[in-house]
Amino acid sequence: MIGIVSYGIYIPIYRLSREILNQVWGGIGKGEKAVANADEDSLTMGVEAARDCLKGIEKSSVDALYFASTTPPYKEKQSASIVAAALDLREDIITVDLTDSLRSATIAFKLALDAVKAGSVKKVLVIASDCRIPPPNSAFEPLFGDGAAAFLFGGDGVTAEIERSYYLTSEFIDIWRLEYDKTTRSWEDRFIREEGYIPHLQKAVSSLLKMHNLTSMDFARAAFYAPDGRAHREMARILGLDAKTQVQDPLFDKVGNTGTAFAPMILVGALEEAKPGDRILLANYGDGADAHILRITEGIKKLSRKSVKRNLESKLMLDNYGKYVKFRNLMEFETTPEYEQRTSLSQIWRDRRWVYRFHGHKCQKCGKIQFPMQKFCIYCQAEEAFLEEIPLSDRKGTLVTFSMDERAPVIDPPNVVAAVSLEGGGRFFSQMTDRDVNNIKVGMPMELSFRRIHDALGVHNYFWKCKPSRG
Amino acid sequence: MRESIKDKVAIVGAGCTKFGERWDAGIDDMIKEAATEACEDVGVEIKDIQAIWVGTFRGSQQSGGVAPTGLVVSSALQTQYIPVTRVENACGSGQEAMRGATYGIASKVYDLVMAIGVEKLKDTGFGGLGTMYPGRWEPVYGAFGTGPGRYAMAATAYFAKYGLPPEEGKRILAEISVKSHHYGVHNPKAHLRREITVEDVIKAPIIAWPLGLYDCCGVTDGAAACILCPAEEARKYRDDYVTIKGFGIATSPGWGKEREDYDFTWWDATEAAARQAYAEAGIKNPRKELDMVELHDCFSIAELIASESLFLCEHGKYKQEFTDKRAYYHEGEMPVNISGGLKSFGHPIGASGCREAYEVYKQIQGKAQEPSRQIKDVTLGLTHNQGGHPGRFICGALVLGTP
Incomplete structure (x- = not known):
């Protein structure tokens, strides 16, 4: 049996109320959408979803990583390799970026399943993540949200078997971005719905059901993509699904359309609520469509993840549009010489074991754990030879002290500077992200998060930060 | 250590520019201003100086990351091929220059040397020092981490450790700034010369919580210089010279913030430097024996913690020993920063170490420019200068006194 072994999700902590967009541009939007923090992008959100997926799983068992996104941070330079390092995966694995199509994630599913089937790998991690920028004052602006999902595929410990899939490709053009476009372009919405979305998705689903002799009544849940809520409701009706019992909430009013990650995130929601024996219908759209029959196994009981709920419940509301504009860099802002930033790729390369993998040292003479990695023990001055490299990124911590710097050159002041003591040893001096500045207290529980800390010289600098525990 | 520096080296002259936003003066102007005053104070000329140590962090900040050299002084003063050495220990650079000059004399190679500290911060186009890392x-x-961002962590930690609600903690810090501003008013060379109230401090805009605007020193231009000679020759120049009693400099191993046993409420390098200096000077009870202290108060919390780490009171007892007793005023039991301190006199980074020595030298001579802040009968004073930030300090402690 081959299928999904584990799954994870990440919804950024910030939400933008559509009321705010109504105030700025007019409109009658309701609910809210998830917005990546200023220090997040598709790569960092993908790391978070994968960390959720790999909870309790031996990282060294992952043989391949497929990263699906239409918004990888680099045009030339793989994201999956950086994600693999941040996840502290083995180096002798294959890493792939699947980009350009909103359907990249479910295309990656097939590649993962085939690779496992062929026996060349045992476990493949597929990550879907997107942080698409809608044009300001467009129909997309209230609609687009940010988020990520991750799935571990394999032949052992399967929780959701992929019984059958159907893939359909199409040259249909509905939404797109050119080389230098920051925001998504589109053709008329009715054309997209009537000639693109509905016929393609419907064909994929009906072909699949026919092949497998099933009807829509055979599914406990259906997790499927739609460009917007209206199209989603229409598709449910066309497929003959009961909106109340069978349709998995696409979270349009809480998260929004998360592009490549959208159908995968809806699927995680369905998996978290599934029971052994359930069948789940998954369908995705973009450059064609695909549809899948998933059968839940007894293994689902062991996972009992509640990540969607946890991610939805822990949130911070963006209090104004200006902050959103700053987060996505939608305007030209004042620069001063003070803000001049630099970086050094050679230095990051030398320090990659702690910059990306967050490895620290444990002194074999005095037993003390320290971060970053050292040349001598910072407690007993033992030589480097006595310092054993150990992973620390999964450790929780507590806040020792902090300050809130209003003047530091960060996108979202104040810069909260923090010292965190890690469970089981180690101290991390870092920036605090995803924080509510009115609710920071010495002693509060903390966790670590991989973030894009700043850009300089055309390089995205990634490193770890601390953040208040999301529960 | 082979032998103590005590009473081997004398300060026979000192000069200090007006501190402030010196739109009128470049780094060379300020070097000349401070050096000229120091030479006139001794009764010598620039050409009589045999070697110079200059402490500066970034000079005029205009060198694009290239550190200034001794040329910054030789070209300003037109010294002719004497050794001019630029030293740098971040905000402790001024005292490092004092140290170079002191040991230059003690080595018996020179008869007359100068230590000068200088910084021109206001030619950059922005306020503040900018951020250092990352990037x-x-x-x-x-x-x-900026200066305020890192020192503020110490304030948060101090409040938490000693159970002070932030409002109460901020009030203790505010009293320190009120005192600093008070003495700035009485010091014609100071940068900030305006009385403030505790309420002003509490209500001021936050710079790095819990520190507000008045908890932070300004961004100041300035220079200060001292002229040193062997103690046995000091009388050639003047009777009221001052000798060096003890000189400690401690560079921390730098990874304090990363150690689980560091709680940010004490300065390790400060304690080490103070121990070195007190041992050389033979000081057993600093609070009793010292008549005045000029310490490194780049932030109000820096003054509080430095006072404890220089052993002027027990850890955690600052409020009782200083605030409640008003001990830090010039007529108090332990006068601290009667110049106005870095807070009010100003903190041109490399200049401060030399400026503190200038202040103690003048106080010992009874020449604080205004009698309103002259401390009575000063025979022994301490200057404390430090660079870096909590957990990563370079610290100097210099004891000066009557021969």
Whole structure:
């Protein structure tokens, strides 16, 4: 049996109320959408979803990583390799970026399943993540949200078997971005719905059901993509699904359309609520469509993840549009010489074991754990030879002290500077992200998060930060 | 240590520019201003100086990351081929220059040397010092920690450790700034010369919580210089010379913030430097024996913690021993920063170490420019200068006194 072994999700902590967009541009939007923090992008959100997926799983068992996104941070330079390092995966694995199509994630599913089937790998991690920028004052602006999902595929410990899939490709053009476009372009919405979305998705689903002799009544849940809520409701009706019992909430009013990650995130929601024996219908759209029959196994009981709920419940509301504009860099802002930033790729390369993998040292003479990695023990001055490299990124911590710097050159002041003591040893001096500045207290529980800390010289600098525990 | 520096080296002259936003003066103007005053104070000329140590962090900040050299002084003063050495220990650079000059004399190679500290901060186009890391010198590590951001962590930690609600903690810090501003008013060379109230401090805009605007020193231009000679020759120049009693400099191993046993409420390098200096000077009870202290108060919390780490009171007892007793005023039991301190006199980074020595030298001579802040009968004073930030300090402690 081959299928999904584990799954994870990440919804950024910030939400933008559509009321705010109504105030700025007019409109009658309701609910809210998830917005990546200023220090997040598709790569960092993908790391978070994968960390959720790999909870309790031996990282060294992952043989391949497929990263699906239409918004990888680099045009030339793989994201999956950086994600693999941040996840502290083995180096002798294959890493792939699947980009350009909103359907990249479910295309990656097939590649993962085939690779496992062929026996060349045992476990493949597929990550879907997107942080698409809608044009300001467009129909997309209230609609687009940010988020990520991750799935571990394999032949052992399967929780959701992929019984059958159907893939359909199409040259249909509905939404797109050119080389230098920051925001998504589109053709008329009715054309997209009537000639693109509905016929393609419907064909994929009906072909699949026919092949497998099933009807829509055979599914406990259906997790499927739609460009917007209206199209989603229409598709449910066309497929003959009961909106109340069978349709998995696409979270349009809480998260929004998360592009490549959208159908995968809806699927995680369905998996978290599934029971052994359930069948789940998954369908995705973009450059064609695909549809899948998933059968839940007894293994689902062991996972009992509640990540969607946890991610939805822990949130911070963006209090104004200006902050959103700053987060996505939608305007030209004042620069001063003070803000001049630099970086050094050679230095990051030398320090990659702690910059990306967050490895620290444990002194074999005095037993003390320290971060970053050292040349001598910072407690007993033992030589480097006595310092054993150990992973620390999964450790929780507590806040020792902090300050809130209003003047530091960060996108979202104040810069909260923090010292965190890690469970089981180690101290991390870092920036605090995803924080509510009115609710920071010495002693509060903390966790670590991989973030894009700043850009300089055309390089995205990634490193770890601390953040208040999301529960 | 082979032998103590005590009473081997004398300060026979000192000069200090007006501190402030010196739109009128470049780094060379300020070097000349301070050096000229120092030479006139001794009764010598620039050409009589045999060697110079200059402490500056970035000079005029205009060198694009290239550190200034001794040429910054030789060209300003037109010294002719004497050794001019630029030293740098961040905000402790001035005292490092004092140290070079002191040991230059003690080595018996020179008869008359100068230590000068200078910084021109206001030619950059922005207020503040900018951020150091990450990005400028380290690609990722450092959390964009600024001076205020890092010192403020110590305030948070101090409040938490001693159970002070933030409002109460901020009030203790505010009293310190009120005192600093009070003495700035009485010091014609000071940068900030305006009385403030505790309420002003509490209500001021936050710079790095819990520190507000008045908890932080300004961004100041300035220079200060001292002229040193062997103690046995000091009388050639003047009777009221001052000798060096003890000189400690301690550079921490630098990874304090990363150690689980460091709680940010004490300065390790400060304690080490103070121990060195007190041992040389033969000081057993600093609070009793010292008549005045000029310490490194770049932030109000820096004054509080330095006072404890220089052993002027027990850890955690600052409020009782200083605030409640008003001990730090010039007529108090332990006068601290009667110049106005870095807070009010100003903190041109490399200049401060030399400026503190200038202040103690003048106080010992009874020449605090205004009698309103002259401390009575000063025979022994301490200057304390430090660079870096909590957990990563370079610290100097210099004891000066009557021969």
